[in-house]
Amino acid sequence: MPRKRATYGRKKKSSVGPVIGGILISLASIAILSGIGYFGYIAYTRPEVDEQTMCLKTGPVEIKALLIDTTDPVTTKTLTDARNKFKEEMGALPVGGLVEIYGLTDVKGELIKMFSGCNPGDGKSVDMWTSNPRLQQRRWEDAFAKPLQEVESGLQQGPSGKQSPIMAAIQNIKLTVFDPYKTLDIPKKLIVMSDMIEHTDLYSQYKSGNDFAAYRSSPAYADFRTSLDHIQFKVWYIDRGIEKFMTVAHPNFWAQWVQDNHGVWDKAIMLEGVNPSSTPSGAKS
Known part of the structure; x- marks a missing residue:
């Protein structure tokens, strides 16, 4: 088989x-x-950015305004302390935050515009896959960091002024800086670097001292009244060595003024050093 x-x-x-x-x-x-x-x-x-201001076209995410009193001389020690605090404040500004800096003059409502722009963020704040970190770093330095350094180094001793119209300056900043963005629910902060001694032809603290009732009965109350709704207020005090303005009564006056105008009082910080003082013309009682 x-x-x-x-x-x-x-x-x-x-x-x-x-x-x-x-x-x-x-x-x-x-x-x-x-x-x-x-x-x-x-x-x-990605939100569009205004190339001139470096702000988002939808508006800033925070507004921080600084008013620097240049109507009287300031010592080097006080300026150094102010520069350090200035760096801290600018370092805390978020990407997309707007900062505007003004110098106070002795003319009511007249300000010197020193800087205006948004923080575009440096090279570390962008995604390397969707943006150019090197280009962003250069943009941040040219549009934000370098101009701020110039403002910082430009804080110099000022000549004595005839008036110190702090309230009018705050009113102007409120109208021009904060009001255009009043519909935005964002942090709004105002820092004033000054001795905070209000002195104009309408009202003078050299004459009235820290009496808020005296201010309310003056013509300045109606003229300088302004709505500071939702604006946080902070003071960097310049010490002039004048006894009646060295007690808590003076910052309390300004806290009351801010609250009377519906603002949010934060705090007052005394800058280092004692600065020269001179009684301006018309300030004697």
Whole structure:
């Protein structure tokens, strides 16, 4: 009986490899398309920036205004302390935050605009995949950091002024800096670097001292009254060595003034050093 020859069927080619390859290609394609979609979405949804101010066109995320009293001389010691506090405040400003800095003059309502712009963020604040960190760093330095350094180094001793119209200056800043953004629910802060001795032809603390009732009965009350709603108020005090303005009664007067105008009183910080003082003309009682 003849032996049956053993038969071996040909092995079927496995279909697993091509299937896995197809899956991997599909996954890679999905990943690429997802990446393109993500970066496209980020670019599309990124808020537009005004190239002049470096502020978002939708508005700032915070507003910080500084009023620097340059109507009287300030010592080097006090200026050094002020510069240190200035650096701290600017360092705490978030990306997209607006800062405006003004110098006080002895003319009611007249201000010297020293700086205005938003913090665009430095190179560390942007995504390397969707932005150019080096370009962003240069933009931050040119539009924000360097101009602020110039303001800081420009804090100099001022000549004695005939008046010190602090209230009128605050009113002007409120109208020009804060009011354009009054519909935005964002932090709003005002810092005043001054001896805070109000002196104008309408009202003078050299004559009335810290009596808030005397201020309320003066023509200045109606003229300088302004709405400081939701604005946080802070003072960097310049010490003039005048006894009646060295007690808590003086900052309490300003706290009452801020609250009377519906603002939010934060605090008063005394800057280092005692500065020269001179009684301006018409200030004697």
